[in-house]
Amino acid sequence: MSKNPVAIYFLLVLLQVVLSHLFQTGPLLVLTLLPVMVLGLPAEWSTLRCMSVAFFSGLAVDLMADGLVGLNAFALLPVAYIRRFLMKKAFSEELVERGERLSWKKWGWRPFLLCTLLNTALFLLLYITVDAAGTRSILFSLEAFGLSLAVNLVLAVPVLALYLEK
Amino acid sequence: MPARNHHTRRYVLNAAAFILMEVAALALVFHNGQIQRSWIGQGINSVNAVFWGSVENAERYFHLREENAVLAAEILAQQQMLGQRQSQVVPDDTLGCWIYRTAQIVKHQFKGTHSYFLLDKGEDDGVENGSGVITPRGVIGVVDAVSAHYSYVRSFFSAGMTVSVREDSTGVTGPLVWAGNNRNSAILHNIPHHITIPAGRVLKTSSFSGIYPPDIPVGVTGESRVSTDGTREIAVNLYENPSQLRYVIIVSNAWREEIEALEQ
Known part of the structure; x- marks a missing residue:
């Protein structure tokens, strides 16, 4: 049976809300599945469609997880904006134009790692900067960025496994 | 498409x-x-x-254009005040009362050994033929022809133009002429060979010509050498670069006619 990436996406939004409620990690660690979730949306989806989904799901997480309203949406939008461009470069034009399903077997782990790394780094950069709002030192922000990037890359593996075809 | x-x-x-x-x-x-x-x-x-x-x-x-005009007017006022003060202290050296008018350069041409400027002030503004043209940093030339609204200035950077200058510490006075090779160099001629002026001394207008007011700094002395006619020539580095000028001051001697009549 073929997987439904849209259904998986909305299930993961709920998981993100639960994760945010359960783990009050503080400013040093940001736990997020959102950037890798955007990567898992159907490849043929337009940028505008992805941005809309990213905006409203980010807003939903902010509202349901009692976070700063708008922060996740703000950090996730650029990830959705560059998604198609990034996938064309990391995978191929055909994957995006034809709407092929992502698969470990066909593409190997490198393009997934590249996309996840860039998406997560961009998200964290914006999230940590706006969350700190100039009140934390650059060193602290860099530590938070490095730690969060490492942890979220590990978290991305099972999320990608949910999306990918075998 | x-x-x-x-x-x-x-x-x-x-x-x-x-x-x-x-x-x-x-x-x-x-x-x-x-x-x-x-x-x-x-x-x-x-x-x-x-x-x-x-x-x-x-x-x-x-608004720089307007500000430049304002600054030029301020320089003019300063020059007039300075001129008045000098005429009160050393009346014999100033050749009377100098009249200053600011003018804008509307055209300039540097071609070979003949260069000229066109200024936006003419007879209607009180400019007379033979008036001097200066800046606070040197001598520019002499008004050679005047129309109702414009003046034609024969530039100092032309063959045959001389300005009488003086070096204060030695009291030496001599004619300064353009060196002919670039816009920053001139030569002080006809200095007795036994007189040496060290490099780096400031030369100022002497007012002997009656065209320019005295004590306008013109340039600094450089190397010197004895020429074939037995007099000393001194290289001079000029302060003013005429190619970058926008505004100048026209100076007229109010007692010029009286002086010329007396000389005749």
Whole structure:
């Protein structure tokens, strides 16, 4: 049976809300599945469609997880904006134009790692900067960025496994 | 071509939607986070300061012409005050009363050994043939022809033009002529060979010609050598670069006719 990436996406939004409620990690660690979730949306989806989904799901997480309203949406939008461009470069034009399903077997782990790394780094950069709002030192922000990037890359593996075809 | 237009339209639409949603998200952050509100507010203020600062700089740039005119008028006033003071202290050296008029250079030409300027002041402004043209940094030339609204100035940087200059510490006076090779060099001629003027001494106008007021700094002395006629020649580095000039001062001697009548 073929997987439904849209259904998986909305299930993961709920998981993100639960994760945010359960783990009050503080400013040093940001736990997020959102950037890798955007990567898992159907490849043929337009940028505008992805941005809309990213905006409203980010807003939903902010509202349901009692976070700063708008922060996740703000950090996730650029990830959705560059998604198609990034996938064309990391995978191929055909994957995006034809709407092929992502698969470990066909593409190997490198393009997934590249996309996840860039998406997560961009998200964290914006999230940590706006969350700190100039009140934390650059060193602290860099530590938070490095730690969060490492942890979220590990978290991305099972999320990608949910999306990918075998 | 239609496919290309379609792509362009899509990029523009995506970019517009991105900016719109990003601004909306930022607005939500602004309204819901106290620290973020103050931080974003500071950012907006900084951007405003840079923007309005740039606008003001641009406005100032476009008003430079007027400011230059104002500055030229101020220089003129200073020159007049200085001239009046000097005539009170050393009346014999100033050859009477100098009249100063600012003028803008409307055209200049440096061609070979003949160069000239056209100024935007003429007979209607009181300019007379034979008036001197100066700046606070040197001598520019002599008015050679005058029409109702314009003056033709024969430049100092032409063959055959001389200015009488003086070196204060030695009291030596001599004719200064353009060296002919570039706009910054001149030669002080006819200095007795036994007189040496060290390099770096300031030369000023002497007023012996009656065309230029005295004590306008013209340049500094450089190397010297004894010429074939047995007199000393001294190289002079001029202060003023005529090719960069926009405004000059026309000087007329109010008692010139009286002096000329007496000389005849």
